[in-house]
Amino acid sequence: MRYGRTVTSLPxxxxxxxxxxxxxxxxxxxVALAGLDLEAPTGSILGVLGPNGxxxxxxxxxxxxxxxxxxxxxxxxxxDVVRDAAAVRRAIGVAAQDATLxxxxxxxxxxxxxxxxxxxxxxxxxxxxxxxxxxxxxxxAGNRLLREYSGGMRRRLDLAASIVTRPPVLFLDxxxxxxxxxxxxxxxxxxxxxxxDGATLLxxxxxxxxxxxxxxxxxxxxxxxSIADGTAAxxxxxxxxxxxxVTLAGPTxxxxxxxxxxxxxxxxxxxxxxxxxxxxxNGDGLATAVVRALDAAGAVxxxxxxxxxxxxxxxxxxxxxxxxxxxxxxx
Amino acid sequence: xxRRLRDVAVLTWRNLLHIRREPMQLSDATIQPVLFTLLFVxxxxxxxxxxxxxxVDFALAGLLALNLTTSSMGTAVGLxxxxxxxxxxxxxxxxxxxxxxxxxxSLADLxxxxxxxxxxxxxxxAIGWRPENGVASALAGFAIFLFFSYGLSWACACIGITxxxxxxxxxxxxxxxxxxxxxxxxxxxxxxxxxxxxAITSWNPVSAVTAAARELFGNPNPxxxxxxxxxxHPVEASLLWCVALVALFGPLxxxxxxxxxxx
Numbered sequence: 001m002r003y004g005r006t007v008t009s010l011p012x013x014x015x016x017x018x019x020x021x022x023x024x025x026x027x028x029x030x031v032a033l034a035g036l037d038l039e040a041p042t043g044s045i046l047g048v049l050g051p052n053g054x055x056x057x058x059x060x061x062x063x064x065x066x067x068x069x070x071x072x073x074x075x076x077x078x079x080d081v082v083r084d085a086a087a088v089r090r091a092i093g094v095a096a097q098d099a100t101l102x103x104x105x106x107x108x109x110x111x112x113x114x115x116x117x118x119x120x121x122x123x124x125x126x127x128x129x130x131x132x133x134x135x136x137x138x139x140x141a142g143n144r145l146l147r148e149y150s151g152g153m154r155r156r157l158d159l160a161a162s163i164v165t166r167p168p169v170l171f172l173d174x175x176x177x178x179x180x181x182x183x184x185x186x187x188x189x190x191x192x193x194x195x196x197d198g199a200t201l202l203x204x205x206x207x208x209x210x211x212x213x214x215x216x217x218x219x220x221x222x223x224x225x226s227i228a229d230g231t232a233a234x235x236x237x238x239x240x241x242x243x244x245x246v247t248l249a250g251p252t253x254x255x256x257x258x259x260x261x262x263x264x265x266x267x268x269x270x271x272x273x274x275x276x277x278x279x280x281x282n283g284d285g286l287a288t289a290v291v292r293a294l295d296a297a298g299a300v301x302x303x304x305x306x307x308x309x310x311x312x313x314x315x316x317x318x319x320x321x322x323x324x325x326x327x328x329x330x331x
Numbered sequence: 332x333x334r335r336l337r338d339v340a341v342l343t344w345r346n347l348l349h350i351r352r353e354p355m356q357l358s359d360a361t362i363q364p365v366l367f368t369l370l371f372v373x374x375x376x377x378x379x380x381x382x383x384x385x386x387v388d389f390a391l392a393g394l395l396a397l398n399l400t401t402s403s404m405g406t407a408v409g410l411x412x413x414x415x416x417x418x419x420x421x422x423x424x425x426x427x428x429x430x431x432x433x434x435x436x437s438l439a440d441l442x443x444x445x446x447x448x449x450x451x452x453x454x455x456x457a458i459g460w461r462p463e464n465g466v467a468s469a470l471a472g473f474a475i476f477l478f479f480s481y482g483l484s485w486a487c488a489c490i491g492i493t494x495x496x497x498x499x500x501x502x503x504x505x506x507x508x509x510x511x512x513x514x515x516x517x518x519x520x521x522x523x524x525x526x527x528x529x530a531i532t533s534w535n536p537v538s539a540v541t542a543a544a545r546e547l548f549g550n551p552n553p554x555x556x557x558x559x560x561x562x563x564h565p566v567e568a569s570l571l572w573c574v575a576l577v578a579l580f581g582p583l584x585x586x587x588x589x590x591x592x593x594x
Contacts, residue, residue: 061594064424065423065424066420066423066424066594067594068593068594086426089424089425089426090426092424094421094424096417096420096421098416098417098420099416099417100416100417100418100420100421101417101418101421102345102349102418103416104348104349104352104353105345105348105349109345109348113341113345114421114425116337116341117338117341117342117422117425117427117431118425118426118427119334119426145352161421
């Protein structure tokens with residue numbers, strides 16, 4: 001035990017580090033959570049993906065003891081978030097969506113403040129602040145006031161603050177929202193490092209590529225409940241695999257028949273007979289096989305494309321609307 | 332318990348850093364007291380005759396009351412800023428004492444009050460104010476002011492917790508605090524006021540504290556001629572007011588805070 005107040009029993013065996021069952025929460029007439037279930041095995045990264053207003057932040061607030069659920073239960077590090085709230089706080093690190101550090105303090109003072117309030121001694125807190133500032137490339141900015149930080153720097157300091165006591169469970173609520181693309185990619189690297197020493201991470205995001213990039217498992221949330229759960233690959237497979245598009249130099253009658261062995265369902269041919277489209281099961285090595293088959297059938301191939309479904313497609317398929325709420329256009 | 336004390340000390344340190352960094356808050360505790368003291372003594376002092384002494388000796392206790400009362404609004408503004416920003420959420424996810432947020436705030440404000448009080452006293456001393464009853468009695472006078480300031484900061488904490496933002500906290504604070512500070516015996520003798528106004532000023536806690544300090548400082552205290560219990564027994568009245576403020580607004584602030592952070 002390094003620190004008196006950060007003593008935490010890591011969940012042992014197969015017990016998930018984060019689990020919630022049937023979480024419900026309403027604010028007045030607005031239903032924020034309508035029976036959310038989630039689970040993150042120890043040492044994994046769970047991406048909670050959903051549009052604005054899906055209930056992601058509410059879920060994080062309940063799991064981090066900031067809000068109490070109207071119904072349902074949740075355990076973090078094996079501890080009930082309502083009954084053992086104080087013990088849960090010793091096991092978690094949180095980087096919320098809003099600025100939750102002190103604008104009027106320096107970066108270093110903020111980290112010392114968090115360290116001291118988490119139970120570190122004065123010298124320990126200072127040493128840890130120095131260590132984290134250099135690890136998050138903020139060493140030069142350590143003595144500047146937080147209000148002079150850029151958005152990316154502030155987010156990095158927020159992450160640093162969340163791991164001051166090396167908590168075994170981390171919650172990051174939309175850690176890259178509002179950042180420019182370069183800062184986002186940099187942030188991804190930082191987040192991967194956070195869990196390098198075995199912490200469990202729950203990460204919420206509106207960005208499909210972010211969930212794809214970082215998460216071991218993805219939970220898709222919409223209107224306060226989970227609508228899908230799985231690895232990125234599993235979710236993509238749910239939309240029915242890949243889509244094949246072939247463009248020929250000229251209409252060829254035998255082409256559709258030549259494609260038949262590779263496709264699931266029928267082959268759609270365009271008016272001019274040059275473009276053929278079909279759903280295909282597995283995209284691996286498909287293009288080569290298709291070109292060979294068409295060649296053997298006497299068709300001259302201009303172009304072959306195999307579209308693997310993106311998480312955007314997954315989202316559309318699952319919810320009927322895009323991650324930003326746009327309606328699916330009639331295709 | 333030691334853990335709780337340490338959390339309070341850490342947050343007090345943090346709040347004091349704020350005062351050092353925020354020019355407005357710092358000027359409330361440093362520049363304004365000097366300015367008020369000089370302005371009132373030289374401008375009002377030229378026109379107001381105080382029975383039984385000089386205006387500067389009469390005014391100093393009143394200036395202490397005025398400055399401490401108005402600077403207690405800092406508690407409301409500070410708490411409101413914390414609650415409406417995200418920092419209180421951060422504190423709430425840390426394994427720390429929950430009461431420390433309020434107690435740390437009130438202690439930092441007490442230390443600010445001490446600074447403010449010292450500046451008024453030193454400025455007053457430089458332009459001729461003298462306590463006449465000895466050091467112990469003068470210190471007792473200062474102690475009553477600090478106690479009052481502490482009680483008042485709990486009342487202001489309630490304003491800060493219930494307000495929607497620092498600006499509205501400041502607005503509500505001004506509306507409540509300014510009449511409290513000015514409808515009193517702090518800056519003018521009250522015995523020639525209309526009966527209703529005189530009754531209000533006599534029962535205003537600021538008047539009791541000011542009168543108590545004037546007695547303890549051995550400075551002119553025209554209010555002693557007023558036949559109202561607090562003016563006849565200003566020290567007792569002050570202590571009762573202080574105890575009442577802390578006993579009422581301390582638990583109320585804790586209750587409002589708990590309600591505010593419950594989701």
